[in-house]
Amino acid sequence: MGLLVVGSVALDSVKTPFGEAQEVLGGSATYFSISASYFTEVSLVAVVGEDFPNAHIELLKKRGIQLDGLEKQKGKTFRWVGEYGYQLNEAKTLETHLNVFEKFNPQIPKAYQTANLVFLANIDPDLQRGVLHQVKSPQLVACDTMNFWIDGKPDSLKKTLGEVSILIINDGEARALAQNPNLVQAAQTILSYGPKILIVKRGEYGALMFNGESIFSAPGFPLEQVYDPTGAGDSFAGGFMGYLANTQNYSESNMRQAVIFGSVMASFCVEAFSLERLNSLNYQEIVNRYREFKRLTHFEEV
Amino acid sequence: MGLLVVGSVALDSVKTPFGEAQEVLGGSATYFSISASYFTEVSLVAVVGEDFPNAHIELLKKRGIQLDGLEKQKGKTFRWVGEYGYQLNEAKTLETHLNVFEKFNPQIPKAYQTANLVFLANIDPDLQRGVLHQVKSPQLVACDTMNFWIDGKPDSLKKTLGEVSILIINDGEARALAQNPNLVQAAQTILSYGPKILIVKRGEYGALMFNGESIFSAPGFPLEQVYDPTGAGDSFAGGFMGYLANTQNYSESNMRQAVIFGSVMASFCVEAFSLERLNSLNYQEIVNRYREFKRLTHFEEV
Secondary structure, eight states: OOEEEEOOOEEEEEEETTEEEEEEEEOHHHHHHHHHTTTSOEEEEEEEOTTOOHHHHHHHHHTTOEEEEEEEOSSOOOEEEEEOOTTOSSOEEEEEEOGGGGGOOOOOOGGGTTOSEEEEOSSOHHHHHHHHTTSOOOSEEEEOOOHHHHHHOHHHHHHHHTTOSEEEEEHHHHHHHHTOSOHHHHHHHHHHTSOSEEEEEOGGGOEEEEETTEEEEEOOOOOSOOOOOTTHHHHHHHHHHHHHHHHOOOSHHHHHHHHHHHHHHHHHHTTSSTTTTGGGOOHHHHHHHHHHHHHHHOOOOO | OOEEEEOOOEEEEEEETTEEEEEEEEOHHHHHHHHHTTTSOEEEEEEEOTTOOHHHHHHHHHTTOEEEEEEEOSSOOOEEEEEOOTTOSSOEEEEEEOGGGGGOOOOOOGGGTTOSEEEEOSSOHHHHHHHHTTSOOOSEEEEOOOHHHHHHOHHHHHHHHTTOSEEEEEHHHHHHHHTOSOHHHHHHHHHHTSOSEEEEEOGGGOEEEEETTEEEEEOOOOOSOOOOOTTHHHHHHHHHHHHHHHHOOOSHHHHHHHHHHHHHHHHHHTTSSTTTTGGGOOHHHHHHHHHHHHHHHOOOOO
């Protein structure tokens, strides 16, 4: 069994300087799954309400995503309303309606309990461990988190970090988690909490992977049009984990390639609203952009 | 004749969360010259006051920097007082005393008028053109500027840009100059003003070089200690132009190597206050860090 993701499926309303979208398909597990689906089979565990449009289910199915773990509960689907300014760096959250997501208690279907790779998207760290304890013996577990849990449940979060191999967070979160403004020092502190690898997402500036003494710097892809940054981080994680699930090679060299594939998927994600671009790719486009990343960063030895 | 730089020589007082320094040697032409001196012979044109310490002259001479163009005028040397917060991204200027720099009207000594490469540090764009018209037929001219001239003398600045090959500025300045928040679009606008190449410095996030259709992304070097960012941009420009002066090869491939050498010098610059680190390097340390940049960014093809 391949790649399991546990996280949110949501309906997003997003406004950017370039337009707006109302109640479009969103959520961390959604972006992750669609992105990873270009590389491997993905099993999704999440919850939606009775109002969740069937068209969205069809879209996920069409990408081959396994939905046995997508619960439908009485009530409304999780909704998020956000806005971006011209800088497009950080979303301003206008409204969050957790709805059925508030009482989400992920149950992992038996068939998914043998997953080789697990991604715990940004949910309560107690629930993240609850998921892990239902999974038999995964080769690789990665997780995300956010300032809400870093500030609100630091002890539970550290317990979770003691049980995962990889933490994927953004730079502000890394600095807050380690309480250190210097990212290199912060990374060393975070790795002392348990993970072997820390990946720091830096938006348009790319990503850094800290793996023991090694540091890998991946650039952001310079885009002429960025329409909607929503989901970029989860698309990154999806490309990263999807590629690793496909190759099952966890060497530093292959991890670096996975970071670039993650960066490729994030760069496609932001080129259109919601999943418009991410959902309509083919593998050749992905490989082509990977090669553009190579040209973007190549320089000769001395 | 090699590399000519025209800019400021100053006495800086700097406070960061890690300490402070009073009236230490600073200024754009100083950082540029010291940095470039590891690669080539540099001729400096600038002005200081009667109070300029002789020890600083000796320091510059010791690095082999040609000082025939360093005027000494009646009055005091340019002084800058600044402060950095924990983010270390942007200096807060507390005081600027232009003193003798206010009436600086650069005269290029005859021996320097045949310079192959010229760097016009951040001075009035009228003066930048004044310098250019004294230089015979340089192979390559690069310049810097700042928001003060972008806002205050946009027409003069555009005239200068029409006469240079390379513009080296930071990302905020690039966005302001092109009046466009998207850096890729901003770069295209700026290249339409005249320069063949635009280099955008992004502090800890590295640099982007736009050369026609090609984009090169160089990372920032992840440092465990950043003591004082003052002069990083000019050290970058010094390493970049110094390497080009040394190799006299202006191919895309060699330009990319020059960007990495610039990044190497900037990374050394910020590791200590003022010129402490930058002034005490040897060439092997520079090459070693270049190779660390290679390891930092390397990933396999697909």
